[in-house]
Amino acid sequence: MPEWLKPILESLENHIETASANIKLLDQALSGMEGSYVELLTILALGLLAVIPVLVPSRRRQALRHLNQIFGIAIFIFVVYTCLGVFGMIRNFHRGLNEIGRENIVALYYCSVPVTVLVMSMIFGPTFCGWICPTGALQEFAGMIFGRWHRCRKAEGYPFSWKMLAMTILIALVFLGWMGYLSVTRVFFIEDASIYWSEVLILLLLLLVWKMGTWDKRLRKLRVLSFFIIVAAAIASLRITSPVHFGFSKVYDPASLLATVMVVLAALTVPHIWCRYLCPWREAIAWAAKHSVRSLKTDHEKCNQCGVCDMVCGVDAIQKGVIDPHECHMCLKCVDACPQKAIAVKDKWKAES
Amino acid sequence: MSNFSLKPRRTMIVLLLLAGHLGLLALLHMRSDINLFEYFNILLLAANLVIGVILIFGRRNLLIGGGLMFLIAAHALLGQRLAPDSLTSGALLMVNILILYVGVQIYSNLPLTHFYLFVASYLALFGIFILLMENAEALFLLFLMGLAATARSPRLLAYFWTLTLSFTLCQPYPWEALFIFWFILTVLFDARGKQRSTLSLVFLGVGLTLVFLMLLPVLILLFGEDLHNIELILREARVQEAIIRTLWTATAATGVLALFCIPLGYAISRLRFRGRTLLLSLIDIPIVIPQSVAGIMLVRVFGRQQVLGDLFQQTFGIPIDGTVIGILLAQIFVAMPFFLKSALAAFDAVPEELEVAARTLGAPPRGEFSRVALPLAGRGLFLGAILAWARAAGEFGAVLFIAASPETAPIAVHNRFNAVGLFETTPLVALLLLFSLVMFFLLQFVARTLMSSQGRTA
Secondary structure, three states, X not given: OOOOHXXXXXXXXXXXXXXXXXXXXXXXXXXXXXXXXXXXXXXXXXXXXHHXXXXXOOOOHHHHHHHHHHHHHHHHHHOOHHHOHHHHHHHHHHHHXXXXXXXXXXXXXXXXXXXXXXXXXXXXOOHHHHHHOHHHHHHHHHHHOOHXXXXXXXXXXXXXXXXXXXXXXXXXXXXXXXXXXXXXXXXXXXXXXXXXXXXXXXXXXXXXHHHHHHHHHHHOOHHHHHHHHHHHHHHOOOXXXXXXXXXXXXXXXXXXXXXXXXXXXXXXXXXXXXXXXXXXXXXXXHHHOOOXXXXXXXXXXXXXXXXXXXXXXXXXXXXXXXXXXXXXXXXXXXXXXXXXXXXXXXXXXXXXX | OOOOOOOHHHHHHHHHHHHHHHHHHHHHHHOOOOOOOOHHHHHHHHHHHHHHHHXXXXXXXXXXXXXHHHHHHHHHHHHHHHOOOHHHHXXXXXXXXXXXXXXXXXXXXXXXXXXXXXXXXXXXXXXHHHHHOOOOHHHXXXXXXXXXXXXXXXXXXXXXXXXXXXXXXXXXXXXXXXXXXXXXXXXXXXXXXXXXXXXXXXXXXXXXXXXXXXXXXXXXXXXXXXXXXHXXXXXXXXXXXXXXXHHHHHHHHHHHHHHHHHHHHHHHHHOOOOOHHHHHHHOOHHHXXXXXHHHHHHHHHHOOOOHHXXXXXXXXXXXXXXXXXXXXXXXXXXXXXHHHHHHHHHHHOOOHHHHHHHHHOOOOHHHHHHHHHHHHHHHHXXXXXXXXXXXXXXXXXXHHHHOOOOOOHHHHHHXXXXXXXXXXXXXXXXXXXXXXXXXXXXXXXXXXXXXXXXXXXX
């Protein structure tokens, strides 16, 4: 390690240590909230945020959406920080369901976020992903930096590119370097699972450099796997933390900061990479929203297959006007971008069966 | 502004709602039940005023707007009684607004009976969580959201209600109850066929209920045991030894059975002889007799100072009872009918014409068996082997009498229960249950998917 770097790193480490002096360890944060009304605020806030996509005018919708996402980040930081990101959400849901009939307030406290999100998804579609989710927002904002380059790559069908390989290797180097530094200074806790998730992310990135064009659809099945991993871990009450719980859950340990940085960096190379391939909560939302009342419908009479919607979609959920509801984030970019006004939000109250 | 006009009916309703809200609030304030100047009450009043103004001067839906005003007024007046504090009351108000939205949509889009179903569900939830249960406003909130999400389809509503019932009525065992309810519901909703009628569905439902009542202990042990305890049990050397011993003895017993029963099954299936029916009935004896009887019989013959046991000890120098050989013997005895009968059925299912064809094409009798009958019967034989293996591994009664001392897993459960009691034994039982179920389903899966594809190519 060069000499000039040492004082910087040391001051950084001191800073982190002072910041983490009043760390809430995960277990404490999960149980020490009695008598607070966080859960009720959560219902109010998330409920309101979920209704906003329904109410906003179609003019300047995307700007309002980004505003809503920023609100979402704020709400997750200041109100629901104990939900510990998506993994904690699933684990807390399991805990909360087990508290029903014993400690009802605790049950509400643990279940409020997941129940609100799932219920809103069942009625209004997966709006949580596109309008509220702080992890998704973080990735989307990161992806905007290279937006034009992403669109070119997508138009070419995601071929192998040296630019992407260089970026991935750079990211991997940042990751490895920092992890090595952390393990030397012994701040890095091996049991912090978010590290492993970001390692998976790195491996995925290396894979995606070569084969994204052909393997994109298949790799998305990984979300099911990660969902069941988290559910099994919740039942076994193992401590698994998600990459982006730093900040959103006030867990200031360097490992989770590193993991968060990783997700942001990875989103630079592949937009919404966490949502596409790994997010277990995205899978749960997709299941809940499978028969949602509100969904996007394409009028194929009007559609002239220009492919503008393919270009604007961040998660490749639409192909020449044909929407894959399992991948759609309900961000409504395609609705706003369609020159023919062929895609529209439709309410359908009659059940199919 | 030329065509601006107030609609009298609309204005009347709104003003009536506002007046009711304000008047009753003032009245309750005078009786000092409610503090009118509390932040939350002022907020609700202001909200109602704004909505009222929008409703009078705008063209919004009167049903939704009026309902909203009514809800807000009701919460302002009654919220303090039902909810412990104003924040809970506010959250309840939000959820009720969601319910109102869903209700209005159901009322205007779906048949009226569906709307009544929705209202009845709401009232039932209110009854359960507010009137019947103490301090359950939090649950009321959660389950109202569930109702809002599922109300639009009867099928989803059925799932929702079974969820509610499992978590309220079936309280110590909600997950088990939920599993059973959802399985039965899924089967009922998915049942197809030409004979599908209400009667057959009722038959299905009633039958499944009994089946699951029988399976309830299994589910409770599977879901209810703490994984940590199971892990602790698994760490014990004695338990590990017992499980490993069970595994290899059962496998060995199945191997021995395969060696004898596959040829015997083939022979009985292909040959006709006097006493065949008698032989087929004799096979069933180990199933028919009680396990303890089987154990005593084995001891009477193979035990120390008995006819064959003595002979065996003199020839090989080790006794049969109290050793692994005794365990094997008992397992073979009880598992034999399962293997033999499966082998018989499997060979019976192979058409004899195929073998005849093979013989006319010049195959020797050995090839006829090993290249035609055996591969075609392979899947049935494998399933039979699984059954026999499970039976051998699970055998308790016969093994207890002839060889209690090197412990197999079932004997270990018995000894532990006698030594330390019920609650110390359940983790071990859960472990064994988990283990056998995983093994069983895995092998079944292998037999049904892999072997069937192999059978097709063969």
